[in-house]
Amino acid sequence: MSYEPKIIGFTCNWCTYAAADLAGIWRMQYPSNIRLIRVMCSGMVHPRMVTEAFSLGADGVMVMG
Amino acid sequence: MANIRNQDSWVHSGEPEQATRKAMDLVRMAVSKVGLLNPLPEIVVGVQQSALVIGGGPSGMTTALELADHGFPVHLVERSNLLGGQARFLYNTWKGEPIGPALQEMDARVRSHPLITLHMESTVTDAEGFVGNFKSTIQSPRGPQAVDHGVTVIATGGKGYTPTEYGYGTADRVYTSIEFDKLTMMGDRRINDAKTFVFIQCVGSRELGRMYCSRVCCTHSVQAAVQLKEQDPTREIFILYRDLRTYGEREELFKKAREKGVVFINYELHGKPRVTQLDPRQLEVVVWDHILHEPLRIVADAVVLATAIVPSSANADLARIYKLSTDADGFLLEAHAKLRPVDFAGDGLFMAGLAHYPKSVDEAVAQAKAAAGRAITVLSSDRIGLESTKATPVLANCDGCALCLDVCPYHAISLVEEATAEGSRSSHIQVNVAQCKGCGMCQATCPKDGVYVAGFSMEQITAQVKAALAL
Numbered sequence: 001m002s003y004e005p006k007i008i009g010f011t012c013n014w015c016t017y018a019a020a021d022l023a024g025i026w027r028m029q030y031p032s033n034i035r036l037i038r039v040m041c042s043g044m045v046h047p048r049m050v051t052e053a054f055s056l057g058a059d060g061v062m063v064m065g
Numbered sequence: 066m067a068n069i070r071n072q073d074s075w076v077h078s079g080e081p082e083q084a085t086r087k088a089m090d091l092v093r094m095a096v097s098k099v100g101l102l103n104p105l106p107e108i109v110v111g112v113q114q115s116a117l118v119i120g121g122g123p124s125g126m127t128t129a130l131e132l133a134d135h136g137f138p139v140h141l142v143e144r145s146n147l148l149g150g151q152a153r154f155l156y157n158t159w160k161g162e163p164i165g166p167a168l169q170e171m172d173a174r175v176r177s178h179p180l181i182t183l184h185m186e187s188t189v190t191d192a193e194g195f196v197g198n199f200k201s202t203i204q205s206p207r208g209p210q211a212v213d214h215g216v217t218v219i220a221t222g223g224k225g226y227t228p229t230e231y232g233y234g235t236a237d238r239v240y241t242s243i244e245f246d247k248l249t250m251m252g253d254r255r256i257n258d259a260k261t262f263v264f265i266q267c268v269g270s271r272e273l274g275r276m277y278c279s280r281v282c283c284t285h286s287v288q289a290a291v292q293l294k295e296q297d298p299t300r301e302i303f304i305l306y307r308d309l310r311t312y313g314e315r316e317e318l319f320k321k322a323r324e325k326g327v328v329f330i331n332y333e334l335h336g337k338p339r340v341t342q343l344d345p346r347q348l349e350v351v352v353w354d355h356i357l358h359e360p361l362r363i364v365a366d367a368v369v370l371a372t373a374i375v376p377s378s379a380n381a382d383l384a385r386i387y388k389l390s391t392d393a394d395g396f397l398l399e400a401h402a403k404l405r406p407v408d409f410a411g412d413g414l415f416m417a418g419l420a421h422y423p424k425s426v427d428e429a430v431a432q433a434k435a436a437a438g439r440a441i442t443v444l445s446s447d448r449i450g451l452e453s454t455k456a457t458p459v460l461a462n463c464d465g466c467a468l469c470l471d472v473c474p475y476h477a478i479s480l481v482e483e484a485t486a487e488g489s490r491s492s493h494i495q496v497n498v499a500q501c502k503g504c505g506m507c508q509a510t511c512p513k514d515g516v517y518v519a520g521f522s523m524e525q526i527t528a529q530v531k532a533a534l535a536l
Contacts, residue, residue, distance in 0.1 A: 006534060008530055008534070014410065020071070020072050021071040022071075023071075023072075023076055024070065024072055024076050025075070027075055027076070027078065028076060029077065029078070030076055030077075032073075032076075032077040032080055032083035032086075032087050033083075035087070035090055035533040036072055037094070037530065037533070038068075039505065039521055039526070040502075040503045040504050040505050040518055040521055041504035041505055043505065043506040044504060044505025044506065044508055044518060044521060045509055046508060046509045046523060047509070048523070049526055049530070052530065053534075056530055056531055056534045057534045058530070058533075058534060
């Protein structure tokens with residue numbers, strides 16, 4: 001089986017999370033290997049959350065806001 | 066919430082198996098977070114039961130009058146020295162009702178209403194606070210004044226695009242729709258005596274830089290064509306359009322225009338009509354006729370440009386002051402087009418009129434009434450419940466280092482000192498829940514887990530990450 005990276009995406013409640021909803025409304029398509037986690041602001045993402053995600057097995061972390 | 070529709074099935078419709086696997090992960094993530102949630106206390110604050118309305122056009126005046134008629138004091142701020150906004154330049158609604166007299170009546174009612182405080186030649190320069198408790202600074206010729214208000218309605222309007230194309234500004238007898246209306250109202254001979262009219266649609270709209278439709282221009286041109294034909298059936302009238310949008314019952318006007326012999330010619334963006342001056346009284350318009358498949362030459366006595374509507378320049382400033390969203394064209398952006406069409410994302414902030422997107426005066430007035438209705442849901446009570454997603458100090462961990470004070474964008478955190486049992490002094494943070502928006506900058510900054518946002522603690526987010534990566 002080919003390598004499929006696991007991506008964790010932290011999304012801001014006010015912009016990226018709403019934009020991700022909008023992407024759905026517009027039926028835009030993107031790879032299904034990302035798991036989005038809603039936060040109240042990208043500024044809320046503690047550096048430890050990012051390193052923790054990596055140590056738990058994530059191949060990539062996106063902080064979007 | 067496990068967002069398995071917008072953020073899963075709709076965006077991975079081509080790969081159902083992976084989408085199902087993702088849905089299972091998303092549900093597992095949500096469940097793992099829910100297990101760690103605690104009940105949150107309801108936060109209630111007082112409401113200043115008065116409104117600030119920015120913009121004195123028909124939208125702003127309608128909102129102000131509706132609110133004042135319901136017994137709420139209103140501060141109405143207008144940048145110019147006149148009320149009425151762009152509607153002062155309009156002739157009739159699409160139903161043929163004269164706009165001028167209605168506007169005058171509105172103007173008189175606003176000026177005489179005991180609950181409306183008018184701030185003419187004034188702008189809002191600064192604001193702070195939140196739903197129920199705003200404090201805005203109004204700059205007038207007499208100086209700045211701070212007003213307290215519970216809601217804010219933005220009705221700053223728009224204006225007509227000034228064209229540079231089709232000979233406008235250089236050729237004689239090329240008018241914008243607004244200028245055409247003005248000349249018609251005054252009975253100008255350049256309109257009264259003219260026999261051949263060419264209306265060009267989508268001038269400045271639906272092309273690079275302004276991709277949006279300006280909504281009112283098709284109806285206006287078709288209505289004007291019908292009136293010109295009714296005055297003199299021997300007149301020749303051509304409407305050069307890209308897509309005709311006389312929506313809803315306005316379709317009747319289009320039918321009427323067809324019956325009266327108005328000629329509609331479709332043009333495409335890559336083959337725009339060309340306008341040249343023949344002599345001071347006549348213009349030549351050349352357009353590619355899509356049925357004849359050859360250029361059509363029209364000698365016209367008047368060319369009317371259906372120009373775009375552009376947003377007010379005030380939108381950018383107000384967006385900064387009240388933290389509002391605007392779209393790429395500078396129009397105000399609502400929280401949700403269907404569910405919250407006159408609300409901003411921020412609570413207690415509403416919109417009406419052209420500032421939102423191009424619309425006819427009757428639609429602007431309807432929207433203004435909707436904005437007033439929404440505003441009253443806040444103003445009708447002297448207390449309001451706030452979101453419970455707030456920064457929460459963990460006193461056992463907080464040592465009062467105050468790093469979070471500097472990063473808080475809302476100045477919601479302060480330091481308090483207390484005497485300990487041993488007689489020394491210790492300090493820790495405290496959060497003003499009314500000011501806190503729950504952004505969690507404090508949480509990301511604190512090196513000691515001394516503060517977290519309720520519903521988004523490190524433990525809860527880690528649980529989600531774990532669940533996402535478990536399989």
